Amino acid sequence: MNARNRIIVFFFGTLWLLLAGQCFADVILPDVDQKFVSVQEINPSRDAGFVVGDKLQRTMILTVKKPYELIKESLPIVGYEHRYRGQVSGIELSAISVKEDQQSQQAVYTIQLEYQVFKTGRVTKPAILRGEIVKIRQAGNTQVRQFRMPSFNFRISPLSVYGEVNLKNELSPYIPPLQLRADKEWMLLKGAAALLGLCLLALLYILGARAWLPYMGGAFAKAYRQVNRLPEDPQGLQQAITAVHQALHQVAGHSVFANGISRFTSEQPAFAPASSEIERFFALSHQVYFDPNTPLTLDLPNKQGLKRFCRHMRDCERGLRPEVRA
Amino acid sequence: MQEQQLNDWRTHALTLETEVNKVVVGQQNPVRLITIAVFARGHVLLEGDVGVGKTTLLRAFTRGIGGGYQRIEGTIDLMPNDLVYHTYLGEDGKPHVSPGPLLMSGQDLSIFFFNEINRARPQVHSLMLRVMAERTLTAFNKEHTFPHMLVFADRNQVEREETFDIPSAARDRFMMEIPIVVPAAHEIMESLIFDTRFHDVDQLISNVPADILKFDQLNSFAKVIQENIQASPALRKYALDLWLATKDPVAYGVKVSNVDMKRLVLSGASPRGMGMLLRAARVNAWLNNRSAVVPEDIHAVFHETIAHRLVFSPVYEMRRTEIARELLTGIVNAVAAP
Numbered sequence: 074m075n076a077r078n079r080i081i082v083f084f085f086g087t088l089w090l091l092l093a094g095q096c097f098a099d100v101i102l103p104d105v106d107q108k109f110v111s112v113q114e115i116n117p118s119r120d121a122g123f124v125v126g127d128k129l130q131r132t133m134i135l136t137v138k139k140p141y142e143l144i145k146e147s148l149p150i151v152g153y154e155h156r157y158r159g160q161v162s163g164i165e166l167s168a169i170s171v172k173e174d175q176q177s178q179q180a181v182y183t184i185q186l187e188y189q190v191f192k193t194g195r196v197t198k199p200a201i202l203r204g205e206i207v208k209i210r211q212a213g214n215t216q217v218r219q220f221r222m223p224s225f226n227f228r229i230s231p232l233s234v235y236g237e238v239n240l241k242n243e244l245s246p247y248i249p250p251l252q253l254r255a256d257k258e259w260m261l262l263k264g265a266a267a268l269l270g271l272c273l274l275a276l277l278y279i280l281g282a283r284a285w286l287p288y289m290g291g292a293f294a295k296a297y298r299q300v301n302r303l304p305e306d307p308q309g310l311q312q313a314i315t316a317v318h319q320a321l322h323q324v325a326g327h328s329v330f331a332n333g334i335s336r337f338t339s340e341q342p343a344f345a346p347a348s349s350e351i352e353r354f355f356a357l358s359h360q361v362y363f364d365p366n367t368p369l370t371l372d373l374p375n376k377q378g379l380k381r382f383c384r385h386m387r388d389c390e391r392g393l394r395p396e397v398r399a
Numbered sequence: 400m401q402e403q404q405l406n407d408w409r410t411h412a413l414t415l416e417t418e419v420n421k422v423v424v425g426q427q428n429p430v431r432l433i434t435i436a437v438f439a440r441g442h443v444l445l446e447g448d449v450g451v452g453k454t455t456l457l458r459a460f461t462r463g464i465g466g467g468y469q470r471i472e473g474t475i476d477l478m479p480n481d482l483v484y485h486t487y488l489g490e491d492g493k494p495h496v497s498p499g500p501l502l503m504s505g506q507d508l509s510i511f512f513f514n515e516i517n518r519a520r521p522q523v524h525s526l527m528l529r530v531m532a533e534r535t536l537t538a539f540n541k542e543h544t545f546p547h548m549l550v551f552a553d554r555n556q557v558e559r560e561e562t563f564d565i566p567s568a569a570r571d572r573f574m575m576e577i578p579i580v581v582p583a584a585h586e587i588m589e590s591l592i593f594d595t596r597f598h599d600v601d602q603l604i605s606n607v608p609a610d611i612l613k614f615d616q617l618n619s620f621a622k623v624i625q626e627n628i629q630a631s632p633a634l635r636k637y638a639l640d641l642w643l644a645t646k647d648p649v650a651y652g653v654k655v656s657n658v659d660m661k662r663l664v665l666s667g668a669s670p671r672g673m674g675m676l677l678r679a680a681r682v683n684a685w686l687n688n689r690s691a692v693v694p695e696d697i698h699a700v701f702h703e704t705i706a707h708r709l710v711f712s713p714v715y716e717m718r719r720t721e722i723a724r725e726l727l728t729g730i731v732n733a734v735a736a737p
Binding site: 311 | 634689691732736
């Protein structure tokens with residue numbers, strides 16, 4: 074074989090190899106049965122507003138049921154860039170990590186993909202993260218099948234607008250809506266929450282009957298608790314009246330009698346709204362302690378009445394205005 | 400029956416008060432206190448300046464109560480026998496003896512008014528002690544009794560020259576010492592000046608209906624009051640605490656400004672004084688239509704029945720009125736009931 078023929082043979086041989094390789098690369102594998110493979114995708118939280126240099130993370134959770142298994146070598150490698158009609162897409166895979174969880178009936182592959190945008194334009198353009206094709210095979214079987222993961226559409230925005238741009242023409246529905254500033258509403262919400270908290274605290278304070286609340290150590294707060302604990306019998310009533318008397322003395326700083334109510338309310342104006350109730354209390358005290366024969370027409374005949382009186386006095390003690398009937 | 404009697408007498412007592420208040424204006428509290436003393440059968444010491452209406456007040460009461468009314472002026476040369484008799488030369492040129500103020504009304508004497516008692520000598524005070532305590536007097540070889548007599552005396556504490564302090568034993572015989580002061584209300588003061596009805600005292604007093612009360616029944620009715628108005632155990636304890644506080648105010652945390660409390664009280668209220676306090680409190684309860692004594696009844700008469708009985712260290716005697724008032728107020732403030 075002369076040199077010319079050798080060159081021709083080499084040329085055709087090389088051409089055959091290239092064509093054979095090309096044919097092998099473009100071979101379309103059969104899809105795997107959907108019942109063996111499922112995927113769950115976690116995409117970026119937004120699909121617009123990406124500019125050159127931005128990175129998009131997506132996570133594909135691939136569940137492959139046995140007897141199939143993922144061919145890990147079929148996963149894309151860092152630096153891989155999709156092409157469309159021979160043109161690079163400008164979106165490059167910048168990182169990939171795979172976590173495998175082998176279970177008895179299936180294997181779960183958590184594939185973290187990170188793409189970086191390397192293209193820009195004068196106006197917002199649609200772009201796509203194409204679904205990666207991974208290969209699946211049965212264990213101990215040479216037949217390979219493929220599975221295409223779902224793609225993700227998004228929009229790439231220009232870094233800056235330059236030159237004359239007709240916004241009306243270039244207006245894209247993909248541009249994310251401008252976010253309103255909600256600072257004022259947030260402040261309002263926080264204020265309302267604080268007010269609600271204070272109101273709840275005040276309600277607890279008004280209704281509370283425990284010593285751990287602030288200013289709960291007042292004379293009438295103690296008397297209220299004491300009256301609450303006493304039995305509902307004549308002896309308990311006497312003790313309750315004594316407890317209220319002691320509270321009155323403690324608040325006044327001196328003994329208080331029926332003829333000193335006006336002095337008491339003038340010295341302690343906070344108790345003035347309850348002056349009629351104080352008078353009724355003294356009438357009850359007189360009947361119980363000093364003059365049992367005197368008929369009494371009061372609405373404070375029992376411990377419940379005394380408890381209500383104590384609660385009103387406790388409200389006065391705390392600077393509140395009790396609901397006192399005249 | 401007794402309830403009806405109590406109600407009837409209360410009506411009379413309140414009528415008497417009302418009538419006296421019409422004559423002596425602006426003295427409601429002294430009038431109430433004298434009414435109490437009348438029904439508690441206690442002697443009264445009036446204290447007040449000259450011309451404030453003490454005599455008018457007593458005369459008005461005397462007219463309403465009925466019975467005999469006698470009066471004597473305390474002077475430095477007054478002797479005990481001046482209260483019992485006086486001698487004079489009659490038209491016939493012979494010496495005569497006639498009964499003095501104490502004996503003149505006999506057993507019907509209902510009010511004996513001793514004006515300016517502190518000007519009289521201690522001998523006179525001594526006679527009065529017996530008459531007030533026992534309501535008897537021995538004269539002309541005979542014992543005279545004054546079962547319905549109440550002694551009303553007054554003293555002027557402003558003037559101290561030629562006066563004799565009433566000893567504590569004599570003061571203790573008085574149920575009350577009642578201060579009489581000029582009314583503070585300007586319209587009353589103006590009325591006292593310009594209203595001509597106040598210028599003629601005799602005419603003024605004649606406006607009080609005579610014999611509203613039956614003076615000779617007061618003793619028996621006073622007993623009815625004391626028997627019917629009850630004092631509960633709580634009230635008894637309160638009165639006892641008050642008594643103890645007058646004896647030892649320091650133990651009750653009582654303080655008087657600018658006074659060494661440990662040295663102040665030499666002697667607190669006497670048992671007789673506390674008894675009189677409760678008698679007066681019962682009458683006050685009755686006048687207020689109550690069947691039992693309450694602490695406020697005691698308060699109504701506390702200062703007037705106790706203040707003059709307290710014996711202070713001599714260093715504080717000059718400020719007696721002021722200190723006694725502050726001390727007793729402090730005791731009322733310190734002792735609780737129940």
